[in-house]
Amino acid sequence: MSTGPPALAWSAENCTVGRTMAILGERWTFVVLREVFNGVRRFDDIRRHSNIPRQVLSNRLALLVEQDILRRQPYQDPGERARHEYRLTEKGFDLYPVLVAIADWGDRYLADPGGPPVEFEHRDCGSPVHSILECAKGHRVDRPRDVVTRVGPGARPFAVSAAG
Amino acid sequence: MSTGPPALAWSAENCTVGRTMAILGERWTFVVLREVFNGVRRFDDIRRHSNIPRQVLSNRLALLVEQDILRRQPYQDPGERARHEYRLTEKGFDLYPVLVAIADWGDRYLADPGGPPVEFEHRDCGSPVHSILECAKGHRVDRPRDVVTRVGPGARPFAVSAAG
Numbered sequence: 001m002s003t004g005p006p007a008l009a010w011s012a013e014n015c016t017v018g019r020t021m022a023i024l025g026e027r028w029t030f031v032v033l034r035e036v037f038n039g040v041r042r043f044d045d046i047r048r049h050s051n052i053p054r055q056v057l058s059n060r061l062a063l064l065v066e067q068d069i070l071r072r073q074p075y076q077d078p079g080e081r082a083r084h085e086y087r088l089t090e091k092g093f094d095l096y097p098v099l100v101a102i103a104d105w106g107d108r109y110l111a112d113p114g115g116p117p118v119e120f121e122h123r124d125c126g127s128p129v130h131s132i133l134e135c136a137k138g139h140r141v142d143r144p145r146d147v148v149t150r151v152g153p154g155a156r157p158f159a160v161s162a163a164g
Numbered sequence: 165m166s167t168g169p170p171a172l173a174w175s176a177e178n179c180t181v182g183r184t185m186a187i188l189g190e191r192w193t194f195v196v197l198r199e200v201f202n203g204v205r206r207f208d209d210i211r212r213h214s215n216i217p218r219q220v221l222s223n224r225l226a227l228l229v230e231q232d233i234l235r236r237q238p239y240q241d242p243g244e245r246a247r248h249e250y251r252l253t254e255k256g257f258d259l260y261p262v263l264v265a266i267a268d269w270g271d272r273y274l275a276d277p278g279g280p281p282v283e284f285e286h287r288d289c290g291s292p293v294h295s296i297l298e299c300a301k302g303h304r305v306d307r308p309r310d311v312v313t314r315v316g317p318g319a320r321p322f323a324v325s326a327a328g
Binding site for chain 2: 004005006007008010011012013014015016017018019020021022024025026027028029030031034035037038039040041042045048049050051091093094095096097098099100101102103104105106107108109110111112114115116117118119120121122123124125127128129130131132133134135136137139141143144145146147148149150151152153154155156158
């Protein structure tokens with residue numbers, strides 16, 4: 001009998017992918033972030049543009065503010081009451097590689113026949129920007145097979161009985 | 165009165181980020197993918213290791229197979245009935261940069277004080293692997309401000325009235 005994959009020796013309980021997706025893991029959360037990254041920062045603009053139900057948008061924005069991914073910034077249009085718009089925090093800005101990685105995959109597999117609606121362009125040279133994997137020594141990593149998953153400093157043994 | 169952010173001129177309806185997250189946008193979907201990328205491929209192993217409710221796991225696996233991200237592969241242990249395990253398709257393997265980008269962010273902001281439970285290592289040189297952004301001319305892109313979002317070939321005008 002095989003002992004099963006090595007990953008089963010370690011707990012998934014403190015996995016940071018799981019924790020991240022507990023915050024980000026719904027369609028609408030990343031749609032909200034897409035809007036804010038694209039400069040659409042006001043509640044009604046986000047709602048109209050994304051067609052998110054009002055209550056869902058309100059909940060998602062509250063979660064993102066609570067998680068310090070967005071912050072509220074007051075503004076006031078002439079003749080209107082004071083409102084606020086939503087800006088990315090540093091923690092929010094750091095989600096940009098995730099957004100681009102998601103867009104790259106979606107563009108490859110889910111775009112309309114005419115192509116994707118949006119492209120990312122390097123401001124300095126005008127070339128398209130994509131998400132890639134690179135190691136700390138600067139080697140480009142093209143395939144998952146080139147990567148070994150190793151046990152990290154925070155790994156906890158997986159305690160559930162092997163008999164399952 | 166300002167005319168609002170330029171992104172509002174274009175429809176979000178065919179946005180590939182939104183389409184991608186409609187498939188991937190729940191915690192459990194990416195947790196399932198994490199397991200399979202880590203070599204945990206069998207229903208009971210995934211369920212035990214991730215603590216995903218049985219019915220949820222069954223639904224997520226069916227969705228991922230239907231979307232051609234995973235495929236079923238038969239196997240039979242001695243004295244047991246034939247079963248199947250789950251393997252990544254090419255479309256599934258192409259989600260690896262998204263997984264690493266998510267893990268990078270989660271490791272930075274959500275890890276235990278002791279550090280993340282898992283690390284990605286370049287097989288050839290042993291250095292840690294991370295997600296980065298690069299343009300087609302090979303320039304590294306470090307900040308969202310270095311990127312311009314431009315209208316892509318599949319952009320559709322945003323038709324909702326500006327008065328909202």
